[in-house]
Amino acid sequence: MALIQGQSVDSAVRNALPPRNLGDAERLVSGALGAVVALWAIRRGGLAGGLATLAGAAMIARGTSGYCPVTETLSAKPAERQIARKQGWRSAAAAASSVTIAKPVEDVYRFFRDVANLPRFMRHVESVTVIDETRSHWVVRAPLGRTVEWDATITEDRPNERIGWRSDAGAQVRNIGWIEFRPAPGGRGTEVRAAIAYEPLAGQLGRLVAQLWGEEPGKQAHDDLRRLKQVLETGEVPTPALRRADADAAMPDAA
Structure with a gap:
């Protein structure tokens, strides 16, 4: 014993x-x-x-x-190595996140499906230009003041359930992802689950640079979904300037 x-x-x-x-x-x-x-x-x-x-x-x-x-930090997780092998990438960085939004599934899906809305809550996205019903052109901020661009195609579209996409051939940053919409328990709105994977610029070293600059995909996904929640529930994303304006408006006038 x-x-x-x-x-x-x-x-x-x-x-x-x-x-x-x-x-x-x-x-x-x-x-x-x-x-x-x-x-x-x-x-x-x-x-x-x-x-x-x-x-x-x-x-x-x-x-x-x-x-x-x-x-x-520099080492890829087993799931990321599997994604890289499946997609034919040199390496992969992946993340998933979720949030509950106090809006009906139909409203959340409709807002996200209009890709022109994405820069409103995705902080690193400068612009998304619609090409046709399923394709769009993306301009995204990268670490060290760079921008990268690519065309993306919606590969799956199940209304009020799921949207999947992937970058087209020749993209500066190859990526894939999906977002799901489900009724939240207790009639609390919509549960949104998102996942994204991309091939980091400069391979695994690019992962470290991204983390040092606060661009790590897990944090991006979490923060973007929080901003999506704010946009849909309040109609705006609070910024430092907006919070200061609200605080000034709330102060009583000096007599």
Whole structure:
């Protein structure tokens, strides 16, 4: 029984530790370099020495554990690797999000189906120009002040249920996605579920750049759906200027 309990404890400890994502050579170099930095920091002293001590300790911990959070950030999830293989992309970034909107399904679907409405709540979308019934041209802001463009085609359209799309051949950023509309429980309106996947510019390095600039797809999807909720429920998306104007209007006039 003691052996079984010990094995259970060992298993629990192993499961609680972050998975290793560094090779033996990387671990050795990281640990050795961390030790050198730590020794230099002790001799240096002062603020610079204190900061270097923290850096050295982090490098030693990286080598000891075999885990690097930066490597984890840059690594694609299994589902993303599967998407990339299926689509023939070099890599993929994917995200899904959902929100409940206090409006009938028909109203939410109709608003989203008119692609000219999309820039009203999708913050990174500068414009969507309708080409025909199923195709449109997109201009989207990218990190580092760039813009990217592509044509997209609606590949699935089930009124009041689901819309699917994908970028056309030759797109600067290849992407696919879908959005579903379902009656929310208790008559609370519409449950909207969205998913998107795209091929990052510059591959996995592009994923890191996007995250550093707040352009990570998971955050984009969440924020865009929150703005969609605001647009449909209130008719506008609050901005800092609008909030200041509302606050000024609410203040009583000075006597």
